[in-house]
Amino acid sequence: MSIRIAGTGSYVPDRILTNADLEKMVETSDEWIRTRTGIEERHIAAPDQPTSDLAYRASLKALEMAGITGEQIDAIVVATITPDYVFPSTGCVLQDRLGAKGAFCFDLEAACSGLLYSLEVAYSLMKTHPQRYKHVLVIGAEKLSCITDWTNRNTCVLFGDGAGAVLLENDGSDGPDCVVASDLHTDGGYGEILKMPAGGSLAPASKETVEAHEHFIHMEGKEVFKLAVNAMVNAGKTVLEEAGITPEEVNLVVPHQANSRIIYAVAPRLGVPDERVFININHYGNTSAASIGLCLDEAVRSGRIKKGDNVLLTAFGGGLTWGAMLLKF
Ligand SMILES: CC(C)(COP(=O)(O)OP(=O)(O)OC[C@H]1O[C@@H](n2cnc3c(N)ncnc32)[C@H](O)[C@@H]1OP(=O)(O)O)[C@@H](O)C(=O)NCCC(=O)NCCS
Structure with missing residues (x-):
């Protein structure tokens, strides 16, 4: 299988x-x-x-x-x-x-x-x-x-x-699986720094929550930034180790697109040069759960990902949640 x-x-x-x-x-x-x-x-x-x-x-x-x-x-x-x-x-x-x-x-x-x-x-x-x-x-x-x-x-x-x-x-064949290694994490202790405060069971929609702009994304950007870089670097390194491959063998890094400065801080710490990092945040901004899928599709259709490539995904977001995954195409 x-x-x-x-x-x-x-x-x-x-x-x-x-x-x-x-x-x-x-x-x-x-x-x-x-x-x-x-x-x-x-x-x-x-x-x-x-x-x-x-x-x-x-x-x-x-x-x-x-x-x-x-x-x-x-x-x-x-x-x-x-x-x-x-x-x-x-x-x-x-x-x-x-x-x-x-x-x-x-x-x-x-x-x-x-x-x-x-x-x-x-x-x-x-x-x-x-x-x-x-x-x-x-x-x-x-x-x-x-x-x-x-x-x-x-x-x-x-x-x-x-x-x-x-x-x-x-496909029923004996080939390798596309998911080679993964390392996923959660730290609910940091929930406050990136959240939508109202609209759930704790604070259902009311005139007050609407007037207080509580149905929108609230983020402490600087704090998130610092945590994001370290978390994605550590998860990325763990995954490469688990997969038994070196940074040189990574054909493409596909990071969550939250900020190009975060992306360009993570890549060198993983030992992967910028030209092997996929970035399209310039056209789409941060699309949360959609961003890695948007990148993967663009990379596949433009030929930047080819059969047999090692593709390292990294992500970080509200929760806090983060992780990395190595895919073999
Ligand atoms: C949000 C983010 C872009 C802000 O960048 P930053 O360099 O941290 O900027 P700061 O928040 O420190 O703001 C710096 C200054 O710019 C100002 N500023 C903020 N937004 C601005 C904007 N859109 N236009 C102009 N000035 C702005 C601030 O008010 C602040 O001014 P002050 O120094 O007079 O107070 C950055 O912190 C970030 O990307 N964080 C992580 C986002 C992320 O990873 N999310 C994860 C998953 S969603």
């Missing part, structure tokens, strides 16, 4: 919000945003376009690449912090649109580490029940624009909307 990546897909909405547009909304500048974050523009979903629609469009492309139909999917995992509803899950909505009648479907919430967590869960399901799960669709999808405070310059310049999908397939 060999579990491999049979397809990838991604989707971003048409509407582009540039740094120049943001200059008209809050007191900021294109120069500040570019130099502090690496972001030039981000895509924003239409008001009536939910996360499931972004996920659906990315999924169709992954299915097309894999050459399978929705009916052949055995499970769907949607990583998101911006589900269409509290319930039903976005996975359920997506199942219906894809016609994946036999699939069991759920959402996984691990903020920006969501795709990594979901790949780990999907891969484990397929290893445990190889007969039951032949095709598992993993999607990171976010409409962060709906939880972004467009009056707060500390956060509104950072985020964007999009989706990235990965189709895992058990």
